[in-house]
Amino acid sequence: xxxxxxxxxxxxxxxxxxxxxxxxxxxxxxxxxxxxxxxxxxxxxxxxxxxxxxxxxxxxxxxxxxxxxxxxxxxxxxxxxxxxxxxxxxxxxxxxxxxxxxxxxxxxxxxxxxxxxxxxxxxxxxxxxxxxxxxxxxxxxxxxxxxxxxxxxxxxxxxxxxxxxxxxxxxxxxxxxxxxxxxxxxxxxxxxx
Amino acid sequence: xxxxxxxxxxxxxxxxxxxxxxxxxxxxxxxxxxxxxxxxxxxxxxxxxxxxxxxxxxxxxxxxxxxxxxxxxxxxxxxxxxxxxxxxxxxxxxxxxxxx
Numbered sequence: 001x002x003x004x005x006x007x008x009x010x011x012x013x014x015x016x017x018x019x020x021x022x023x024x025x026x027x028x029x030x031x032x033x034x035x036x037x038x039x040x041x042x043x044x045x046x047x048x049x050x051x052x053x054x055x056x057x058x059x060x061x062x063x064x065x066x067x068x069x070x071x072x073x074x075x076x077x078x079x080x081x082x083x084x085x086x087x088x089x090x091x092x093x094x095x096x097x098x099x100x101x102x103x104x105x106x107x108x109x110x111x112x113x114x115x116x117x118x119x120x121x122x123x124x125x126x127x128x129x130x131x132x133x134x135x136x137x138x139x140x141x142x143x144x145x146x147x148x149x150x151x152x153x154x155x156x157x158x159x160x161x162x163x164x165x166x167x168x169x170x171x172x173x174x175x176x177x178x179x180x181x182x183x184x185x186x187x188x189x190x191x192x193x
Numbered sequence: 194x195x196x197x198x199x200x201x202x203x204x205x206x207x208x209x210x211x212x213x214x215x216x217x218x219x220x221x222x223x224x225x226x227x228x229x230x231x232x233x234x235x236x237x238x239x240x241x242x243x244x245x246x247x248x249x250x251x252x253x254x255x256x257x258x259x260x261x262x263x264x265x266x267x268x269x270x271x272x273x274x275x276x277x278x279x280x281x282x283x284x285x286x287x288x289x290x291x292x293x
Contacts (some may be wrong), residue, residue: 027263029195033203040207040230044214049222056226059207063233066203069195070244074253079236087229090263094270095222098283109217110286116216120209127205135198166253173260180264184271 029069036062049095053088060084200241208234221273221283225266232262 039059046052064079110116201273207230214227243251273283280288 005280026195029199033199036203036208037206040210042224043226043230044218047225049220052223052226056229059230060233063207063237066200066237067240070200070240072240072244072252074210075240078256078259086263090266091222091270093224094274095268097274098222098277100220100222100269100283110219115215116213119216120213123212124205124209126233127209130203131198131201131205134201135196161276169257173257176259177264180268184267186270187271187275 025069029066032062032065035059035116036066049098049100050092053091053095055086056091060087124191197241197245200244201238202272204234204237204241206234207231207237219284219286220275221269221285224285225269228265228269229262232258232265 036059039055042055043052043059046055048101061080061084064076064084067073067076067079209229211227211229211234215224218224218227236258239251239255239258243249243255272290276288277283282288
């Protein structure tokens with residue numbers, strides 16, 4: 001994977017590995033992509049929040065499977081066990097406490113449905129154009145130098161730079177997490193005016 | 194090897210679905226789940242770029258995004274609870290004031 005990662009302005013194909021492609025990986029990627037996108041659609045169309053949460057978990061697990069096809073084994077474990085699990089652990093009590101009465105809600109979507117769909121269609125077209133253009137032209141010139149210097153050697157597992165290069169930001173993230181916990185506790189205990 | 198464009202395409206599709214959910218849904222919980230979908234799409238792009246360009250920075254950044262997603266879910270649901278107590282509704286269309 002690493003030996004072919006020499007950037008150029010002739011497209012992303014020069015960054016792809018030269019190893020033979022297992023057909024199973026492609027099939028798994030296609031199936032998982034369909035699963036993730038289908039689950040995403042079901043998340044935003046389910047009326048019951050707990051059912052939407054169920055499909056959100058399916059989307060998260062499908063994304064974890066896509067991480068496997070990209071060779072990110074470590075992130076697969078983090079996503080499947082920690083991220084999906086904590087999302088359920090955080091959201092289920094919140095949804096249950098909210099007592100969302102779906103029968104009382106006359107409309108599932110808001111009145112600006114057409115405007116929102118039009119804006120989303122514009123976003124999708126823009127993203128599609130950017131991806132196709134990037135696949136044709138390759139990375140920008142300012143990025144090729146840094147990528148070429150990094151392509152010469154192997155890179156460590158994510159845990160190593162997170163404790164070496166990103167130690168400060170890990171600490172900042174931990175402090176923000178503590179602030180979130182304190183903020184949530186104070187907000188829950190707040191009495192309505 | 195699966196091309197980078199395929200990963201980016203799936204990420205773009207998932208991000209667009211999340212944007213649609215944020216824009217069209219009325220429940221706060223559904224909006225939060227749609228934001229989770231968008232952050233998931235961002236993670237997918239980071240992993241794909243980290244695979245194609247030999248750097249572990251993207252994978253490390255995915256951890257930060259996961260932390261952020263969990264924190265926003267916790268804070269968002271808490272705000273929804275506070276909103277429910279004071280306004281008796283969790284529909285975003287019926288809550289137009291930042292102060293409640």
